[in-house]
Amino acid sequence: MVEILEMIAAGQTDFRTxxxxxxxxxxxxxxxxxxxxxxxxxxxLGLWATRGAVHMALMDPNSHAVGxxxxxxxxxGFPSVARLHPPAQRLERSITDLFGMRAEGAEDSxxxxxxxxxxxxxxxxxxxxxxxxAPDYDFLPVIGDGLHQVPVGPVHAGIIEPGHFxxxxxxxxxxxxxxxxxYTHKGIDHLMRGASIARGAELAQRTSGDSxxxxxxxxxxxxxxxLGVTPPPRAVWLRAIMAELERLANHLNDIGAICNDAxxxxxxxxxxxxxxxxMRAAHAVFGHRFMRDVIVPGGVARDIxxxxxxxxxxxxxxxARDFEPLxxxxxxxxxLLARTVGAGxxxxxxxxxxxxxxxxGRASGRDxxxxxxxxxxxxxxxxxxxxxxxxxDVNARIWIRIEETRQSLNLLGxxxxxxxEGDVLVPVSPMKEQREGLGIVEGFRGDVLVWxxxxxxxRISRCHMRDPSWFQWPLLEAVxxxxxxxxxxxxxxxxxxxxxxxxx
Amino acid sequence: MKNLLLKALxxxxxxxxxxxxxxxxxxGRTLEQETRRRLGRSxxxxxxxxxxxxxxxxxxxxxxxxxxxxxxFGLHFVAxxxxxxILLVTGPVTRNMEVALRRTYDAMPNxxxxxxxxxxxxxxxxxxxxxxxLDGCNAVIPVDLTxxxxxxxxxxxxxxxxxxxxxAGETALRGKSAGFRPRSGK
Ligand code: SF4
Numbered sequence: 083m084v085e086i087l088e089m090i091a092a093g094q095t096d097f098r099t100x101x102x103x104x105x106x107x108x109x110x111x112x113x114x115x116x117x118x119x120x121x122x123x124x125x126x127l128g129l130w131a132t133r134g135a136v137h138m139a140l141m142d143p144n145s146h147a148v149g150x151x152x153x154x155x156x157x158x159g160f161p162s163v164a165r166l167h168p169p170a171q172r173l174e175r176s177i178t179d180l181f182g183m184r185a186e187g188a189e190d191s192x193x194x195x196x197x198x199x200x201x202x203x204x205x206x207x208x209x210x211x212x213x214x215x216a217p218d219y220d221f222l223p224v225i226g227d228g229l230h231q232v233p234v235g236p237v238h239a240g241i242i243e244p245g246h247f248x249x250x251x252x253x254x255x256x257x258x259x260x261x262x263x264x265y266t267h268k269g270i271d272h273l274m275r276g277a278s279i280a281r282g283a284e285l286a287q288r289t290s291g292d293s294x295x296x297x298x299x300x301x302x303x304x305x306x307x308x309l310g311v312t313p314p315p316r317a318v319w320l321r322a323i324m325a326e327l328e329r330l331a332n333h334l335n336d337i338g339a340i341c342n343d344a345x346x347x348x349x350x351x352x353x354x355x356x357x358x359x360x361m362r363a364a365h366a367v368f369g370h371r372f373m374r375d376v377i378v379p380g381g382v383a384r385d386i387x388x389x390x391x392x393x394x395x396x397x398x399x400x401x402a403r404d405f406e407p408l409x410x411x412x413x414x415x416x417x418l419l420a421r422t423v424g425a426g427x428x429x430x431x432x433x434x435x436x437x438x439x440x441x442x443g444r445a446s447g448r449d450x451x452x453x454x455x456x457x458x459x460x461x462x463x464x465x466x467x468x469x470x471x472x473x474x475d476v477n478a479r480i481w482i483r484i485e486e487t488r489q490s491l492n493l494l495g496x497x498x499x500x501x502x503e504g505d506v507l508v509p510v511s512p513m514k515e516q517r518e519g520l521g522i523v524e525g526f527r528g529d530v531l532v533w534x535x536x537x538x539x540x541r542i543s544r545c546h547m548r549d550p551s552w553f554q555w556p557l558l559e560a561v562x563x564x565x566x567x568x569x570x571x572x573x574x575x576x577x578x579x580x581x582x583x584x585x586x
Numbered sequence: 587m588k589n590l591l592l593k594a595l596x597x598x599x600x601x602x603x604x605x606x607x608x609x610x611x612x613x614g615r616t617l618e619q620e621t622r623r624r625l626g627r628s629x630x631x632x633x634x635x636x637x638x639x640x641x642x643x644x645x646x647x648x649x650x651x652x653x654x655x656x657x658x659f660g661l662h663f664v665a666x667x668x669x670x671x672i673l674l675v676t677g678p679v680t681r682n683m684e685v686a687l688r689r690t691y692d693a694m695p696n697x698x699x700x701x702x703x704x705x706x707x708x709x710x711x712x713x714x715x716x717x718x719x720l721d722g723c724n725a726v727i728p729v730d731l732t733x734x735x736x737x738x739x740x741x742x743x744x745x746x747x748x749x750x751x752x753x754a755g756e757t758a759l760r761g762k763s764a765g766f767r768p769r770s771g772k
Contacts, residue, residue, distance in 0.1 A: 264682055268637055273713065288736075291642070292640055292644060335644070351651070361648070580640065585637075
């Protein structure tokens with residue numbers, strides 16, 4: 083245990099401003115690291131492969147120091163991390179599908195992203211043409227009296243992303259839920275390979291559309307760190323303004339949508355109205371409702387003027403005024419609370435084990451927010467409180483969002499007041515050598531991690547993006563147990579995990 | 587709640603009457619006329635995400651918020667393809683979604699129309715050329731109308747539906763294909 087922690091401490095640099103070093107591990111050390119993660123001595127932030135190697139990003143949960151660890155010269159396989167630390171499971175299954183490297187000793191070796199529909203196999207290694215038809219997917223067996231199965235998806239009833247849910251129920255009560263995702267797999271990792279830095283930014287911002295800004299920023303951080311570029315202060319402030327607008331829009335949308343799934347449509351209409359106001363302001367000030375392609379490595383692609391600033395100040399004022407009555411409405415509607423309180427409880431220990439980020443973790447006692455704990459400019463200069471609860475039910479996840487909505491409004495006010503003058507973009511050029519960088523940004527859903535390797539010409543040789551949902555989706559399976567099927571939409575909405583972000 | 591409802595009664599509706607030169611209201615009227623002419627009462631839309639980044643979905647959802655209120659024109663989203671007239675597709679059509687998309691389309695009764703919303707659904711957008719996608723909806727089912735954008739804004743989605751209804755109406759009146767092909771039989 084000491085070994086890995088010491089390595090993290092020894093290698094500690096500010097990973098957001100300098101290239102990220104990698105610690106090369108022996109097989110035994112790799113297994114030790116997995117064991118440390120399982121025991122909670124270190125937190126697993128990410129697990130990915132490059133050709134012939136696997137890598138882990140680990141964090142010391144006390145000092146919040148971060149390190150990247152590699153096991154190299156592995157063509158065929160690597161010792162499974164999930165064998166000891168289950169949160170790594172889907173990441174490993176994806177590595178096997180994309181790189182053909184097996185996770186040795188893993189309990190579950192079923193394919194994950196590869197549904198048998200691609201014309202090739204192992205697209206990121208030496209891709210081979212596929213032979214034969216797509217095999218059936220073996221859902222885990224469930225044995226017991228009076229059980230029946232309800233398959234749902236990939237096409238759902240609402241306007242949401244596709245995924246398959248296999249419920250096993252006894253009467254109305256869910257005994258087990260098994261998720262099957264991968265339907266939106268677009269091959270983003272493959273498209274990233276060999277891409278220019280600008281093309282990479284385009285793809286990053288289209289990985290999970292609701293988190294356009296968070297991805298754009300995390301990607302920019304990784305590239306800037308790799309190349310030793312520091313974006314100008316004004317650009318950094320503008321990024322934070324966009325990030326808080328994005329958080330605001332999504333939290334408002336979620337609060338309305340969760341209540342709507344508890345059959346309280348009034349809240350959806352009201353919150354939807356506020357969210358639309360945010361989107362329109364984003365469009366007016368940054369030229370795009372999702373603020374797409376505004377963040378570029380080196381800074382931001384467009385500045386705002388005093389009119390834009392005034393408009394955002396007006397928005398913050400209006401939303402702050404109109405949001406509070408909605409909070410009151412939520413708090414004073416017993417029929418609504420009857421649905422949300424006590425539904426879909428995520429136990430504190432599971433949230434900790436999986437390192438669940440965002441409102442999911444913070445509603446279940448995981449006191450972690452990248453903005454505070456792995457601080458980056460401008461949040462290192464701002465004062466804010468990270469809301470925390472431990473009841474872990476749908477209600478708790480709503481309240482965390484409510485608190486964060488208020489906080490985003492405060493932060494926006496502060497950011498607009500303190501917006502520095504100056505340039506918003508500096509040039510970014512390749513370094514004539516291989517460089518690697520790490521970026522981590524707090525999106526509305528949790529921490530988005532991006533690791534990028536650039537070649538001497540500044541092309542991307544590998545870019546790995548780890549959505550917060552990797553460590554949240556599996557928890558939904560646990561949360562729904564013993565709830566009735568009819569409460570699934572409610573629980574699911576309160577999680578609001580990204581499909582596209584994990585399917586890649 | 588009483589206060590909120592009271593306020594809603596007193597204040598002007600948010601739903602936009604005529605922003606930006608009467609665009610939306612005009613749009614709404616045309617849409618309603620076309621819908622009525624074509625189908626008498628209303629038009630049911632089934633949306634399928636065939637691998638989008640989810641921003642296209644968010645904008646489609648937004649067409650139901652009080653500013654746009656798509657429902658008032660008799661256009662509504664339905665849960666089952668068997669109730670749908672229009673299939674609204676987003677995403678580059680991943681190979682992993684190909685079967686589900688085709689099955690959804692096949693489950694819809696005739697006549698039916700397909701709208702590809704967003705650059706991805708049109709030709710794969712920024713994901714075109716990947717081993718995992720089919721570069722747009724047309725590779726799997728015939729598209730009647732495209733709505734470009736990344737993502738298309740809610741107003742553009744509404745405009746697109748008007749265009750579709752116009753085209754469909756004209757086709758029906760002239761009894762020949764005018765670029766919009768109402769599908770009948772297989
Ligand atoms: S068109 Fe743009 S917004 Fe729509 S799914 Fe594709 S990348 Fe996302």
